Structure formats: structure tokens, C-alpha cells
Amino acid sequence: PRSEVFDAMNAKDVTRLALSLRRPRTATGLVLPELTRDLVSVRPDMARLAAFRRITDYPDDGRLPLTYPQVAVFPTQFALLADPRCTVPLMGLIQVGMQIVQIRPVMDDEAWSAKIKLANGRGTRRGFEFDVVTTVRVAAVPVWEGIAHLLVRGKPLGRQSESKGDRPQQELKDPPPGICETTWDVAPETVRAYARVSGDLNPIHLSALTARLL
Numbered sequence: 001p002r003s004e005v006f007d008a009m010n011a012k013d014v015t016r017l018a019l020s021l022r023r024p025r026t027a028t029g030l031v032l033p034e035l036t037r038d039l040v041s042v043r044p045d046m047a048r049l050a051a052f053r054r055i056t057d058y059p060d061d062g063r064l065p066l067t068y069p070q071v072a073v074f075p076t077q078f079a080l081l082a083d084p085r086c087t088v089p090l091m092g093l094i095q096v097g098m099q100i101v102q103i104r105p106v107m108d109d110e111a112w113s114a115k116i117k118l119a120n121g122r123g124t125r126r127g128f129e130f131d132v133v134t135t136v137r138v139a140a141v142p143v144w145e146g147i148a149h150l151l152v153r154g155k156p157l158g159r160q161s162e163s164k165g166d167r168p169q170q171e172l173k174d175p176p177p178g179i180c181e182t183t184w185d186v187a188p189e190t191v192r193a194y195a196r197v198s199g200d201l202n203p204i205h206l207s208a209l210t211a212r213l214l
Contacts, residue, residue, distance in 0.1 A: 067100065
């Protein structure tokens with residue numbers, strides 16, 4: 001099946017994507033441009049949403065699953081990274097974290113808008129890290145925000161360029177009140193099914209072999 005990433009990208013975006021794959025795979029000298037994209041009047045594809053719920057076990061209660069806005073805007077995030085003004089190499093790009101803040105649930109039948117931007121480019125011991133920040137609004141009121149933390153691996157960039165977020169953190173003996181920690185063991189076939197429904201067919205996620213190659 002075709003990835004929904006490509007279904008949602010126009011011909012110019014697909015061309016840019018092909019050209020972006022030729023970018024040098026290095027963290028040296030990267031500077032993150034101030035780029036944004038806007039989406040308006042977004043409504044979920046109900047068949048895709050139903051498939052997402054089947055795979056993730058989110059309830060069909062009329063409210064979008066907490067992580068679904070990230071899935072819905074992923075093609076636009078991908079197109080933003082493929083913009084020729086962005087020099088970040090896409091091959092081997094690693095997502096090292098994700099933060100989501102939901103102010104209120106988004107209903108299945110609500111139309112919403114989103115602003116996606118690149119932010120917080122920083123040199124760290126691991127290479128070059130940056131964020132893709134997505135803000136979802138309903139009737140101009142913010143209701144959801146997601147921050148994806150991405151890494152371009154490379155040589156250490158020196159102590160003066162390290163960010164605070166890259167410093168080792170003291171391990172918590174007990175989570176703070178209201179916070180719990182959970183570990184999931186996810187079967188490979190579930191990972192591949194999720195990749196198909198989310199449109200995120202990153203080879204790093206699909207098998208140990210392709211992850212090592214990249």
C-alpha cells in the first residue's frame with residue numbers, strides 16, 4: 001500500500017523529498033532555519049482513524065486519541081523537513097523524544113488547525129538536536145501541543161555548544177505524584193502495522209537490519 005505521507009504531499013513536496021535524501025549525513029555546521037507550515041480545517045479520515053484505534057487500543061469514544069494529531073500532521077512535518085531551506089539530513093534522522101500536552105480532548109467531528117515549526121536547534125554531545133513543534137487549535141484556541149525531539153548523529157560539538165537538555169540527569173527513585181512509568185514490549189508485526197496506518201515508514205523502526213544500515 002502507498003504511504004499516506006506521500007498521499008498527503010503535493011508533487012513539489014515529493015520532489016523536494018527526493019532531493020533532500022542527497023544531503024550530507026553530518027551534524028557539522030548545521031543551522032536550523034525558521035520554517036513554519038500551517039494546516040487549516042483538518043478533519044480525520046474516519047477509516048484511518050478506526051484502523052489506528054484497532055492497533056493502539058484507544059477507545060472509540062468520540063475523542064481523538066491523544067497521539068493522533070501527531071499522526072495527522074506527520075506528512076506536513078515531513079514536507080517541512082524536505083524544504084530546500086532546511087539542510088538537516090533526513091537519512092538516519094532519529095527521534096529521541098516526544099512531549100505531548102493536551103489542554104482538552106479534540107472531538108472526532110471537530111475541525112482544527114495546526115501550526116508546525118522547526119525550533120531549538122542545538123549542538124550536543126550526541127550531534128545536532130532540534131525540535132518540531134506542533135500547536136493544534138480549535139476556533140483559534142490552543143488545545144494540544146506536541147514537541148518531537150530529533151537528532152542528527154555526529155561528532156561532539158564541544159562543551160560550549162552543549163544544551164542543558166543533553167546533560168546527564170539524575171535517575172528518579174520514585175516518579176513525582178501523578179506521573180507513572182510504563183514499559184511496553186511491542187511485537188514486530190504490530191510495529192509494521194502501526195507504520196502503515198500512521199504513514200511513518202521509517203526503516204529505522206521496521207527492522208533491526210535496516211536500523212543498523214542507517
